[in-house]
Amino acid sequence: MKITGNVYTVGGSSDSHPSDAAIYLIVSGDSAALVDAGTGQGTERVLRNIEKAGVRPADVRYCFVTHCHYDHTGGLEGLRKKTGCLVVAHELDARYLEEGDSEVTAARWYGTYMEPTKIDIKVADPRQTFTVGDLTVDFIHAPGHSPGSSVLTMLSEGKTVLFGQDVHGPLDDTLRSVRGDYVKSLEFLLSLDADILCEGHFGVYVGKEKVRRFIESFL
Secondary structure, X not given: OEEEOOEEEEEOOOOOOOOOOOEEEEEEOOEEEXXXXXOOOOHHHHHHHHHHOOOOHHHEEEEEOOOOOHHHHOOHHHHHXXXXXXXXXXXXXXXXXXXXXXXXXXXXXXXXXXXXXXXXXXXXXXXXXXXXXXXXXXXXXXXXXXXXXXXXXXXXXXXXXXXXXXXXXXXXXXXXXXXXXHHHHHHHHHHOOOXXXXXXOOOEEEOHHHHHHHHHHHO
């Protein structure tokens, strides 16, 4: 699904595999990036959807990890092998992926385990900027759902696009969730005044008021 001229949905429960969280594709010229990777059970469909968007898998430069949970990260190794992309995650969640921690990554919730997964770029700062073609993508730490939960923002066609995977939570002690951090992160997301929200399980919200109402519903 085309969201803007630079953003597509290429994976998710109805696009790649029922167990997958949403996977988004950012495109600018002959450069591209993915936001999350699903569980890995729908990787071939994700690759076909990337090609349907007019992008060669080899042009995918990054896969940005919004957080370590299995429905967003189980497919990292498969996508890295097929595209050659660099995997980017916040350092506080990177450790659980590299250790293959099946509890904190929630892999056990899916009746499976997390394979140890190398993270190429570990973000340590509250905000780090990446370039995808002519686009500037900000990777911003927004903890609560997990210690290293992060969001991404970019401008496309004059509109602020927010990749806020799992705005809805949930919060659980086994996931190392922290309620106070989660509330602060939701308040921060509201301050971004985004025009478009690309969420992990509830789809895409277009229009500032719709985005605001969705985020506020969890406060």
